[in-house]
Amino acid sequence: MGRFNPMGKILVAMTESVLDVQKAIAHCRSEDCGAEILFIGTVRNINEGRAVSAVNYDGHKVLGEKILLELCLEAQAQWGDNMNFWVEHRLGVLKVGEESLLIHVTSPHRDSAYQASRYLIEQIKLRLPVWKEEIYWEGDTEWLKGQILNQI
Amino acid sequence: MGRFNPMGKILVAMTESVLDVQKAIAHCRSEDCGAEILFIGTVRNINEGRAVSAVNYDGHKVLGEKILLELCLEAQAQWGDNMNFWVEHRLGVLKVGEESLLIHVTSPHRDSAYQASRYLIEQIKLRLPVWKEEIYWEGDTEWLKGQILNQI
Amino acid sequence: MINVNISLYGAFRRLGVQQLSLEISDESTVADLRDCMAKYLENIDANISVHLVKTSAFATDERVLKEEDRVAGLKCLAILPPVCGG
Amino acid sequence: MINVNISLYGAFRRLGVQQLSLEISDESTVADLRDCMAKYLENIDANISVHLVKTSAFATDERVLKEEDRVAGLKCLAILPPVCGG
Numbered sequence: 090m091g092r093f094n095p096m097g098k099i100l101v102a103m104t105e106s107v108l109d110v111q112k113a114i115a116h117c118r119s120e121d122c123g124a125e126i127l128f129i130g131t132v133r134n135i136n137e138g139r140a141v142s143a144v145n146y147d148g149h150k151v152l153g154e155k156i157l158l159e160l161c162l163e164a165q166a167q168w169g170d171n172m173n174f175w176v177e178h179r180l181g182v183l184k185v186g187e188e189s190l191l192i193h194v195t196s197p198h199r200d201s202a203y204q205a206s207r208y209l210i211e212q213i214k215l216r217l218p219v220w221k222e223e224i225y226w227e228g229d230t231e232w233l234k235g236q237i238l239n240q241i
Numbered sequence: 242m243g244r245f246n247p248m249g250k251i252l253v254a255m256t257e258s259v260l261d262v263q264k265a266i267a268h269c270r271s272e273d274c275g276a277e278i279l280f281i282g283t284v285r286n287i288n289e290g291r292a293v294s295a296v297n298y299d300g301h302k303v304l305g306e307k308i309l310l311e312l313c314l315e316a317q318a319q320w321g322d323n324m325n326f327w328v329e330h331r332l333g334v335l336k337v338g339e340e341s342l343l344i345h346v347t348s349p350h351r352d353s354a355y356q357a358s359r360y361l362i363e364q365i366k367l368r369l370p371v372w373k374e375e376i377y378w379e380g381d382t383e384w385l386k387g388q389i390l391n392q393i
Numbered sequence: 394m395i396n397v398n399i400s401l402y403g404a405f406r407r408l409g410v411q412q413l414s415l416e417i418s419d420e421s422t423v424a425d426l427r428d429c430m431a432k433y434l435e436n437i438d439a440n441i442s443v444h445l446v447k448t449s450a451f452a453t454d455e456r457v458l459k460e461e462d463r464v465a466g467l468k469c470l471a472i473l474p475p476v477c478g479g
Numbered sequence: 480m481i482n483v484n485i486s487l488y489g490a491f492r493r494l495g496v497q498q499l500s501l502e503i504s505d506e507s508t509v510a511d512l513r514d515c516m517a518k519y520l521e522n523i524d525a526n527i528s529v530h531l532v533k534t535s536a537f538a539t540d541e542r543v544l545k546e547e548d549r550v551a552g553l554k555c556l557a558i559l560p561p562v563c564g565g
Contacts, residue, residue: 219478371564372489
């Protein structure tokens with residue numbers, strides 16, 4: 090079994106639907122994986138001192154899902170082919186407190202689960218084609234600055 | 242507001258009841274916390290080469306809950322008074338795949354959430370008065386070796 | 394000359410359209426396309442800075458493109474501003 | 480002499496009782512209690528190693544005790560083997 094034929098399960102999505110923690114947990118649960126790490130990103134009520142009422146997430150769905158799959162395969166190659174992944178980024182207008190991102194990782198041991206989870210969120214910030222337009226209580230909006238995408 | 246009067250919420254429990262991910266998430270969600278990390282420990286089907294059918298978790302409930310609270314306060318003191326915590330350890334006989342431990346941490350930023358989550362699991366392994374008796378498919382049982390408790 | 398359609402994302406949504414249609418030479422690279430797009434936006438006096446065009450990547454549905462990649466024959470082109478998911 | 484009840488956890492559950500009752504002198508420290516318990520277990524030929532007693536901590540409901548702590552007056556004593564939660 091090489092890196093391109095892993096035993097662990099992977100599901101990725103860029104979606105307008107509400108994210109589903111229970112499905113993520115059910116997907117990744119495995120009797121040989123005793124450590125499960127779920128990262129949830131939510132819309133925060135304040136950013137750089139301004140009161141946020143909602144965030145409009147724009148994303149390139151086809152390329153984005155391809156990149157999420159690549160990231161999970163990279164994590165399996167580095168930390169274990171038997172790890173399972175569920176990564177979903179939500180798109181559209183989300184109110185404060187709503188879930189924008191789920192990254193769920195399960196592994197036989199906790200160290201690899203923490204490392205893979207952290208790797209995924211950091212790489213998502215650098216490589217996933219998603220953009221945020223913040224909508225402020227004062228009524229104006231702003232597309233946030235971000236990380237320049239590099240070809241790999 | 243000092244370290245002993247934090248703004249964040251803390252709930253800890255040593256319990257025979259099934260652990261509840263949804264309650265943990267609802268308890269810790271906060272509009273100023275954009276990063277949420279949930280660690281779930283589950284019973285693994287194999288340990289040191291032996292096929293496990295279940296694990297009997299024994300624990301000192303009163304002292305254990307006191308220590309879990311101390312650990313959360315230590316994490317708030319180190320990474321942020323506005324962080325929220327839900328930490329539950331289950332006791333009793335659990336089958337393979339069942340959830341034995343939930344550690345849920347929410348924070349304004351992901352770095353502190355990951356660090357606090359990792360701190361809690363590592364300290365729990367060292368300081369929480371809980372013991373595992375593995376029940377093997379072959380019918381025998383064994384109390385696992387562990388970490389010697391030190392007085393703090 | 395060929396016609397290319399470029400899908401717009403993020404701050405480029407301010408242009409109010411899903412795609413831009415630009416005419417470039419058959420030999421054009423991604424770098425040429427970037428220059429062409431910057432000039433187009435200056436001409437129409439769009440409220441989009443040249444800096445944003447310079448810091449954006451071009452991509453297909455399959456991958457992020459390199460500056461020297463030839464544009465002719467590529468499908469589903471898009472311009473991707475600096476990203477900020479999560 | 481005073482009588483102390485010690486709650487049992489983990490591998491000490493093999494003794495088949497919730498608590499042990501031991502008689503120790505009023506002046507006894509946790510270290511003395513540990514010795515007393517080790518001797519008791521040897522006498523009843525329990526299937527518990529002396530090593531387990533030596534590597535266990537004593538505690539109340541409030542805290543893990545130090546070797547030099549006096550036992551008299553402490554409530555809810557327990558012996559805690561090396562831990563392995565999670």
